[in-house]
Amino acid sequence: MSERAISITNLSHTYPDGTPGLRGISLDIIRGESVGVIGPNGAGKTTLLLHLNGIFMSKNGNVEILGKEIRKENIKGIRRSVGLVFQDPNDQLFMPTVFDDVAFGPLNMGYSEAEVRQCVARALDWVGMTGYEPRSPHHLGVGEKKRIAIATVLAMTPEILVIDEPTANLDPGSKWSLIELLRGLSITKIIATHDLELVRVLCQRTIVLDKGRVITDGTTKHILVDKPLLCAHELAPPNAT
Amino acid sequence: MMAMVGLAVALFLVFISRIPFGFVLKHLARVSIFIFPLCVLILFTYHQGDEIARFYFLTVTSGGIEHACLIAVRALAAVILIFPLIGTMRFDVAIKALGKLKVPNKLVQMLIFTYRYIFVFIEEVQRMFRALTSRGFTGGMNGRTLRATGRLIGMLLVRTLERAERVYNAMVSRGYEGNLGTLVEFKIGGGDILKAAILIAIAIALNVF
Numbered sequence: 124m125s126e127r128a129i130s131i132t133n134l135s136h137t138y139p140d141g142t143p144g145l146r147g148i149s150l151d152i153i154r155g156e157s158v159g160v161i162g163p164n165g166a167g168k169t170t171l172l173l174h175l176n177g178i179f180m181s182k183n184g185n186v187e188i189l190g191k192e193i194r195k196e197n198i199k200g201i202r203r204s205v206g207l208v209f210q211d212p213n214d215q216l217f218m219p220t221v222f223d224d225v226a227f228g229p230l231n232m233g234y235s236e237a238e239v240r241q242c243v244a245r246a247l248d249w250v251g252m253t254g255y256e257p258r259s260p261h262h263l264g265v266g267e268k269k270r271i272a273i274a275t276v277l278a279m280t281p282e283i284l285v286i287d288e289p290t291a292n293l294d295p296g297s298k299w300s301l302i303e304l305l306r307g308l309s310i311t312k313i314i315a316t317h318d319l320e321l322v323r324v325l326c327q328r329t330i331v332l333d334k335g336r337v338i339t340d341g342t343t344k345h346i347l348v349d350k351p352l353l354c355a356h357e358l359a360p361p362n363a364t
Numbered sequence: 365m366m367a368m369v370g371l372a373v374a375l376f377l378v379f380i381s382r383i384p385f386g387f388v389l390k391h392l393a394r395v396s397i398f399i400f401p402l403c404v405l406i407l408f409t410y411h412q413g414d415e416i417a418r419f420y421f422l423t424v425t426s427g428g429i430e431h432a433c434l435i436a437v438r439a440l441a442a443v444i445l446i447f448p449l450i451g452t453m454r455f456d457v458a459i460k461a462l463g464k465l466k467v468p469n470k471l472v473q474m475l476i477f478t479y480r481y482i483f484v485f486i487e488e489v490q491r492m493f494r495a496l497t498s499r500g501f502t503g504g505m506n507g508r509t510l511r512a513t514g515r516l517i518g519m520l521l522v523r524t525l526e527r528a529e530r531v532y533n534a535m536v537s538r539g540y541e542g543n544l545g546t547l548v549e550f551k552i553g554g555g556d557i558l559k560a561a562i563l564i565a566i567a568i569a570l571n572v573f
């Protein structure tokens with residue numbers, strides 16, 4: 124049982140304006156797995172990810188992280204073990220310098236100054252951005268911002284990494300170097316994306332989501348060759364055969 | 365006379381702090397809008413010494429000229445003196461210094477976010493204006509453009525709120541609980557105290573002489 128990193132049962136979410144975000148999602152993710160969550164725009168990918176560290180807490184359904192149900196009392200621990208990287212790095216990088224941004228999480232965890240400095244140095248090293256500490260996030264390129272955004276989360280040494288659209292807006296060069304970076308991280312990964320190439324190289328398992336429901340859940344190898352399935356959910360060009 | 369020296373010293377400080385003079389001039393021009401009318405008023409109302417000129421009921425005296433010049437030079441010197449002070453500091457360091465000066469954390473957070481998102485906000489405005497212009501929007505004051513501008517402002521408000529929510533989510537998911545921690549890498553050195561002392565001395569001298 125402790126093998127399970129994430130366990131979701133019958134999770135539904137409705138936005139305040141009545142839009143259904145998720146309708147009865149159930150899935151388990153094993154420790155060390157790398158899982159792709161694909162689906163068209165508005166499928167509910169972002170909504171699902173926001174449930175994984177308690178930004179959204181639904182009364183309908185149940186989310187367990189590392190065997191513990193998410194509750195108000197243990198939210199701090201949950202957020203330490205689930206690192207969430209947002210789609211737009213401008214939302215993730217809100218401090219005046221890269222150093223402050225990466226130090227933000229460790230400082231909130233109550234680490235000492237020496238520990239914080241060590242976390243920042245290590246996280247920036249992992250994403251290959253050592254030396255960027257005094258830079259202002261606003262003036263960085265999109266690829267650099269993405270890496271720093273990942274560093275801000277890695278600085279908290281999470282056990283599960285959850286990333287929303289890591290390769291959106293990246294040129295092919297930055298995209299592939301980011302994919303390499305992610306491949307080098309040996310923790311549990313959940314990656315929401317439209318990018319089938321990314322899923323192909325990074326994820327052994329793929330979950331297809333549409334209209335708030337799990338359509339299929341299986342090995343990437345099988346799902347990526349199922350053209351009718353991909354077409355039906357706007358993940359491949361309509362004329363692909 | 366002292367005021368002139370003060371002005372010279374202030375300009376010298378701007379020079380050695382390598383702030384572009386164009387930047388200083390632009391801001392001086394704005395300040396002059398306030399200084400100039402004041403000097404004109406003093407010129408005609410301050411009466412002392414020989415009468416130099418008379419236009420109908422207005423008289424100008426040598427004392428008046430002297431006084432108007434003194435005020436102008438003093439004000440300009442005081443403004444110029446600000447530039448080496450704030451023009452050479454990094455904004456993020458200044459914010460941290462504020463935190464150390466016991467400025468409330470809420471206020472410091474507001475400054476940090478204003479500084480970080482002002483560029484993002486400006487870019488968003490520019491993008492939206494470009495989109496409008498490319499669909500034939502031209503400025504002006506008729507009902508149609510005013511309506512379009514109104515909608516634009518409404519959209520901006522909504523986008524800003526949505527962004528604020530996403531940023532807040534990002535903060536919360538990294539353990540934010542209301543207090544913004546920064547490692548203050550701000551140290552006061554002997555050189556800083558000396559520089560501060562020089563600036564304060566000039567400022568006081570400007571007031572006294």
Ligand SMILES: Nc1ncnc2c1ncn2[C@@H]1O[C@H](COP(=O)(O)OP(=O)(O)OP(=O)(O)O)[C@@H](O)[C@H]1O
Nearest residue numbers: 138140142143144163164165166167168169170171
């Ligand atoms: N704040 C919100 N208020 C109301 N409805 C929302 C909100 N955010 C998302 N939705 C709706 O919830 C549904 C799921 O959205 P979600 O953002 O999770 O999709 P997604 O799979 O991440 O899409 P994308 O690929 O475009 O990022 C959509 O129908 C969307 O319109």
Ligand SMILES: [Mg+2]
Nearest residue numbers: 168169210287
């Ligand atoms: Mg999304």
